[in-house]
Amino acid sequence: xxxxxxxxxxxxxxxxxxxxxxxxxxxxxxxxxxxxxxxxxxxxxxxxxxxxxxxxxxxxxxxxxxxxxxxxxxxxxxxxxxxxxxxxxxxxxxxxxxxxxxxxxxxxxxxxxxxxxxxxxxxxxxxxxxxxxxxxxxxxxxxxxxxxxxxxxxxxxxxxxxxxxxxxxxxxxxxxxxxxxxxxxxxxxxxxxxxxxxxxxxxxxxxxxxxxxxxxx
Numbered sequence: 509x510x511x512x513x514x515x516x517x518x519x520x521x522x523x524x525x526x527x528x529x530x531x532x533x534x535x536x537x538x539x540x541x542x543x544x545x546x547x548x549x550x551x552x553x554x555x556x557x558x559x560x561x562x563x564x565x566x567x568x569x570x571x572x573x574x575x576x577x578x579x580x581x582x583x584x585x586x587x588x589x590x591x592x593x594x595x596x597x598x599x600x601x602x603x604x605x606x607x608x609x610x611x612x613x614x615x616x617x618x619x620x621x622x623x624x625x626x627x628x629x630x631x632x633x634x635x636x637x638x639x640x641x642x643x644x645x646x647x648x649x650x651x652x653x654x655x656x657x658x659x660x661x662x663x664x665x666x667x668x669x670x671x672x673x674x675x676x677x678x679x680x681x682x683x684x685x686x687x688x689x690x691x692x693x694x695x696x697x698x699x700x701x702x703x704x705x706x707x708x709x710x711x712x713x714x715x716x717x718x719x720x721x722x723x724x725x
């Protein structure tokens with residue numbers, strides 16, 4: 509299933525970034541999470557496998573600790589469980605470094621997308637600085653990053669305990685949220701003038717029906 513954001517909400521990602529006046533990475537991540545979860549629900553998936561590797565995740569773990577968003581750390585482990593309205597995530601590459609992923613792709617001659625995101629910030633972002641710091645630690649103490657990842661996985665329950673016990677439902681699209689309106693509907697309402705969650709969910713539901721994959725009851 510291929511989804512075109514322009515078809516779903518009437519605006520491309522660059523247009524939504526410009527209209528919402530939010531950082532591009534924030535907008536992109538929020539939109540992808542919403543679409544992935546919506547598609548998984550309509551297809552009746554038990555879980556969604558993500559391609560995040562260790563070097564993707566650890567900088568965000570450290571950033572969330574610095575900002576004391578401890579509940580956010582609880583979402584960055586090797587797996588999250590499904591709950592009503594939210595499909596669980598699994599991360600098979602959780603203990604695999606970026607270098608190992610690249611080496612595997614090279615050895616097995618897998619197709620690789622060489623171009624980088626035009627919004628990528630080189631230097632200056634917290635994530636980039638933390639990544640450099642972790643890499644410098646790894647050079648002096650080989651294995652420290654995977655040890656960090658494994659220790660985090662063992663202590664995830666502590667961080668998950670900092671998440672809200674119960675979530676409500678978005679008053680527009682019904683997606684679980686800790687606020688009255690989910691982040692996706694807030695974003696699109698601000699950038700496009702109306703919350704697009706209901707329209708997006710309806711379009712995805714229609715696409716799933718055409719594929720013959722109705723959601724599980």
